Each structure stands twice: as structure tokens, then as C-alpha cells.
Amino acid sequence: MVFNRLQSAAIVAAVSVFVTACGGGGTTESDTRASKASVSASDATSSAPSITTQPADAAVLTDGTPTFTVVASGDNLAYQWRKNGVDIPGATAASYQAPPASYTDHGAQFSVVVSNADGSVTSGAAQLTLQLSPNQAVFESQLLSPGTGSYFLHWKLNSGATQTSGANYAFSDFAVLGASPLTSGPQTTSQQGTQNMTRTLALVPQAPTRVLRNGAVVVVSGTNRISYVGADVRVDSMATDGTTVAISEIRSEYTTIPLTGALSASSADFAHFHDVFFTNASVMDTTRSYADGASYTTFKQTNKSDRYNVFDCYAATTDANVSACRTSTTLTAAMTAGIVSNSDGTTYKLADGAIRTVDGVSVWVATNPRPVSATMSSTVQYRVYFERNGNVYTGALVKDGAVLGGGAYLSNPNGATVADRYTFLPFDVRMNKAARDSLAAAMKL
Structure with missing residues (x-):
């Protein structure tokens, strides 16, 4: 077949279009690279975290x-x-x-x-x-500023006889917590605002609490450092130097109880803790009523680390220079001869305990606890004698983990012994200002 020049050009153009459309001539290098890059990007996206x-x-x-x-x-x-x-x-x-x-x-x-x-x-x-535990929430509900604080009563009142100014007394003080230890860290509090609960009895200076700490006798200041431990509250009582922790305790099992109606209708725990206020009719008028919002808290106290309380043996002192039981002697010699404790009604001798070293100090610790007639508390204590600077002094050990008692009440006046007459309480009590003011208003003294 013969094609003219115009027909031949058309055929060439058609073939060229067909080859281009069908990929004739093979895939170009640039096309291959683009395809591989697309696959790699897809793989990377799918395996990234x-x-x-x-x-x-x-x-x-x-x-x-x-x-x-x-x-x-x-x-x-x-x-x-x-x-x-x-x-x-x-x-x-x-x-x-x-x-x-x-x-x-x-x-x-x-x-x-x-x-x-x-x-x-x-x-x-x-x-x-x-977050606060229920214990800590109750603790803060009474103590944390801007609340009015946590109140405590101190007293020495006769249960049946008349009261003598200078010998008997009743007063209150309180503490306020400036910020929560939960988020602000350890907080310092001090008992303050001493108020006489009576009109007829003078305030009487209180004997200091002293302990053997770091090999020396230190005086407890009344300033506490409060922190939180787990669900509980830790209270460190500081020495007068402001830095030494004299006493540590863990407080737990906080409970708040409202006080309403007549004082005579107070709960047994509250009335028993403040025994003479409620049992001696000449002390307080229990027909009076509590103010609105009055309440108190109970809690358990557990001693943390061994505490060696220090007492005067003879003459009363008010600083770290306690009076000795024996002078110019050794602990072993003094205990071999024996030392009479009038408060315990016991003559303690070397064989009645054992000598240990506590922070470099030789301390003799009795095997058996002191009688409750001497401690007037459910806190288990052990008589101790210790040697410093050639003299022998006395005190009492409260062991780590011991539950600290909160006082006692006369439950059986006709009992043959102190242990028979009194019931010793294993808890402590604090009250709010409304409760304290209610008791103060009802005082007859």
C-alpha cells in the first residue's frame, strides 16, 4: 500500500501517542525514586511510637x-x-x-x-x-488557722476536799497551726494563751519536763514541730535550744465528738478525762449548758523511739541541773548498794535490771515496770538510774512504741489499792474554744 506524505505523518503521531500513554520505553529513574520514597514514609509512620x-x-x-x-x-x-x-x-x-x-x-x-x-x-x-487522711482532717479541723485552736486543761484539784490556792489550780492553754503540714511542710506550734479557769486559785508554775538526749539532760520547751507520717500526725517536742528533738510521738485515731445540752450529759470519755471537774460538785456547775458548736477530739498517742525522762532525786530544780541521787560514785557501785525509790515503794539493786549504754551514758534499766500508784498513768514506765560526771541520777524509760496514757479517773473509791480505785485512760483529749469557754463559765471556784 502506498501512503502519501500527510498519511505517514499522522501514523507516526498516533504511534507516539500510544507509546506515551502505555508507558512505552520503561519507567524513568525519577519515577522509581518517588515511588520508593512514598513506601518508606508509609513504613516509618506505621512503626513510630x-x-x-x-x-x-x-x-x-x-x-x-x-x-x-x-x-x-x-x-x-x-x-x-x-x-x-x-x-x-x-x-x-x-x-x-x-x-x-x-x-x-x-x-x-x-x-x-x-x-x-x-x-x-x-x-x-x-x-x-x-491528700489528708481522715485522722489529719480531724486534727486540722480544730487546730488549723483561722480556727480558734485546740485547748487543753491543766489542773490539780482535790476530789472531795476543799481547794487551797498555791497548791491547787486549774488553767487552760491552746495552740494554733499556721498552715497545713500536708503541703507546707513541718509546722511549729506552741501552747499559749494561759487562762485561769478559776477566780479563787492562783496559777502555779509548772515543773519542767526533762529528758536524757544525746548524752545530756535537756529541758522540753513546750514548742512542738508538727508533720505528717502516712495517715498519722507526728509531734516532736523541742528542747529549749530550739533544735534538739526532746520527745517524739505519733498521734492517730482522731475522732470529733460534739458537746450539746447540759454539762452533766457530757460523754463518758470527756467527763472521765476531766474527772474532778465533773465529780466534785464544788468545782463546776454541771447544770449549765454547752455553747453552740462545742466539741472535743480524742486521739491515741504512741511513743516514737525510747524516751528517758529525768527526775529530781531530792531537791526540786527547774533547769537541766537536776538533783542527784548519789554523788562521787559510779552507777555500778550505787546500784550494788541499792537505791530506795519512795515513789515506787521499791529498793532497786543491780540485779533488778541491767546496765546499757545510751548515747555514751551508762544507764541502768529496771526489768519490771514501775507501779501505777507511782505513775498514775496507763503509760508503762521503767525506773532508770544513770551516771554523769561522777554522779548518779534517776528517771524513767518509756519504750519505743508504748501507748501513752491520758490520765485517770476515780472509778472505785472503795478500792484497796490505787490500781483498784482508778481506771487509767489510753487516749488523750483536746477541745475547741466553745467547749473550753463553756467549762470556764460553769466554774464555781
């Missing part, structure tokens, strides 16, 4: 150990937890258990970076919040 469950906020008591967990997808994942944006050494698992939380950790932010060879992703931040 992805968080499916974010770490959750946590709320714990003081000393709690919260755990934060993240759930992520991806191959060969690595984890790095952060606290407030700073890496936590060793926190490289999907879960992180924080150390015991203190007030400085309140509001802390915990996040985690999840990574692998293809990328990384940072989680949202989980917040740590400290």
Missing part, C-alpha cells in the same frame, strides 16, 4: 508511693520518665513507681518520652496530689 493510654493523675497520703503507667504501641519501645520536665534516672519502664511522697511533691507533673528507631512521642503530664 504511639501512645494509646496516657498516664493518670494520682492522689496519695504523705509517704505514699504512686505508680504512673503509660500504654504505647510500636516496635522496640524505650521509655524515659520525667518529673517536672526533668529526666528521672533509672525510670525507663512502661510503669514508674515514685519514692515516698512529701509535701515538696504536691502538684508535681510526671510525663514519659516513648521512643524507638523511627521516632519518639511525649505523653501528657499526670499530676501528683497529696
